[in-house]
Amino acid sequence: MARYGRVDLLMIDELGYMELDRRGAELLFQVLTEREENNSIAIASNESFSGWTKTFTDPRLCAAIVDRLTFNGTIIETGTDSYRLAHTRQQRSNSL
Template sequence: MKGYRVRRTLATKLVNELVETADEKQLNETIARCGRVDLLRIGELGYTELDRQGGAEFLFQVLTAREERNSVAIASGESFGGWTKIFTDPRLRAAIVGHLTFGGTVIETGTDSYLLADTRARTGAGA
């Protein structure tokens, strides 16, 4: 509504896109496309393991390409401590967490579902 360009995607969908475009030698263009939006919102991070070959390095490239230029919002069902199951390489995991948190804001909602709370607020439904 304010004219910002936003791309909303699921983590698995983005990683699959990155892996596929890498196979087609188009990875740099896909990363650049991710960098052109004002906000990249990645949802559902935490439900699929991302090893090096499975796209974790590609996701890292997207995040570093956006660093200090454009915003990233990540929704995850896991706290950073639980990301050991998502990013199996400890050095890569530390680098990703570092890039996401440097100069950023971390909002932890616990186990409450923001989506469910939003739906209830809009519909007036109770607990």
């Protein structure tokens, strides 16, 4: 736990891609709490906050995690288009 609390920036990619069991969600909550107001966290997710209930199956724990992440945070929405899909389509059209 201390290891994740010490780094300047903790980056978590694809949050919401997989369901976390209760223990995994609790551990993530502990990491976020440890870092709260001390160190930065960057999260990338293709899922909106309302969809995180599929990842964090306990609604109260899900709400607590979202609360930790959004308090004094900056949310950057990049849109719903996939960069990878657009890149692949562009490559295919260039090769034709």
